[in-house]
Amino acid sequence: MSAVAECPICTMPEPLLAVDGFECATCGHEWMTDPDPADAAGEVRDVNGNLLADGDDVVIIKDLKLDGKAGGIKVGTKVKSIRLIPGDHPIDGKVNGRGVLIMADKVKKA
Numbered sequence: 243m244s245a246v247a248e249c250p251i252c253t254m255p256e257p258l259l260a261v262d263g264f265e266c267a268t269c270g271h272e273w274m275t276d277p278d279p280a281d282a283a284g285e286v287r288d289v290n291g292n293l294l295a296d297g298d299d300v301v302i303i304k305d306l307k308l309d310g311k312a313g314g315i316k317v318g319t320k321v322k323s324i325r326l327i328p329g330d331h332p333i334d335g336k337v338n339g340r341g342v343l344i345m346a347d348k349v350k351k352a
Contacts, residue, residue: 247264249264249266249268249269249271249273250271250273251266251269251271252266252268252269252271254266254267254268254269260272262274284328284332286326286332286333286346287346288300288346288347288349288350288351289303289346289347289348289349289350290350290351292350292351294324294326294333294346294351295326296324296325296326297323297324297325298323298324298351298352299320299321299322299323299324299351299352300320300321300324300333300335300344300349300350300351300352301318301319301320301321301349301350301351301352302315302316302317302318302319302320302321302344302348302349303317303348303349303350304317304348305317306342306344306348308340308342315337315342319337320352321333321335321336321337321342321344321349322335322336323335327343329343330345331343331344331345332345332346333345333346333349
């Protein structure tokens with residue numbers, strides 16, 4: 243069984259259950275239930291169908307523009323130690339010291 247939930251504002255234990263989260267009976271604060279972090283990103287696969295995991299290295303397979311600036315990320319650039327996150331751009335990594343979010347169909351596993 244998981245730990246007893248408490249209000250993040252007033253720390254009152256045993257909040258009321260709402261449809262999509264909790265509600266504190268004391269202060270009225272409402273918050274969402276936390277999703278399981280292990281399932282947050284779901285299953286992410288590269289362009290070849292290989293399953294990606296946190297800490298993997300990937301290679302960019304198509305030139306990517308960044309914020310409309312000249313340059314961007316070139317084909318063949320290696321992104322080391324990726325992190326998977328939920329959303330439409332599930333790969334979080336750093337290229338040349340800059341944090342970028344990348345779609346899974348633009349990379350292959352290194």
